[in-house]
Amino acid sequence: MNTDQSVETHCSTNKCLVSTPEGNDLKKGVLKRTPFSKFKRVNSNFKSPLQVNESAKVSPAEEVAELERRREQLDTEIAQLEAEGCRVEELEHHIDMLHEYNDIKDIGQSLLGRIAAVRGTTTRDLYSHFGLELDD
Numbered sequence: 566m567n568t569d570q571s572v573e574t575h576c577s578t579n580k581c582l583v584s585t586p587e588g589n590d591l592k593k594g595v596l597k598r599t600p601f602s603k604f605k606r607v608n609s610n611f612k613s614p615l616q617v618n619e620s621a622k623v624s625p626a627e628e629v630a631e632l633e634r635r636r637e638q639l640d641t642e643i644a645q646l647e648a649e650g651c652r653v654e655e656l657e658h659h660i661d662m663l664h665e666y667n668d669i670k671d672i673g674q675s676l677l678g679r680i681a682a683v684r685g686t687t688t689r690d691l692y693s694h695f696g697l698e699l700d701d
Contacts, residue, residue, distance in 0.1 A: 674688075677691050677695075
């Protein structure tokens with residue numbers, strides 16, 4: 566290997582760091598760190614996984630029309646639920662009750678975790694000890 570193109574390597578027990586010269590740095594003798602990556606181009610431009618094709622774009626008028634159709638569909642569903650006897654206040658009550666249930670469940674899970682830590686066991690073992698199902 567030519568001394569101008571040497572590669573500096575530092576190895577520890579688990580990792581190897583490699584410095585390689587790039588471009589004009591060969592002449593200057595300056596080494597830059599090359600990040601380790603399984604991908605070929607580490608410093609390439611970001612490309613979003615969510616690509617929108619030009620043909621997939623819709624005009625504002627089409628978007629408004631679609632939103633109006635969606636609104637009519639939701640209004641129909643709301644009218645149907647109201648006809649079946651559902652009320653907004655009832656829904657809000659159910660949501661409040663679910664929040665309370667989740668808060669109580671979180672506290673219970675925290676207590677089971679602390680008991681398991683004190684006893685040196687797992688929370689899974691405590692479920693059977695307290696007569697609980699794993700999906701509780």
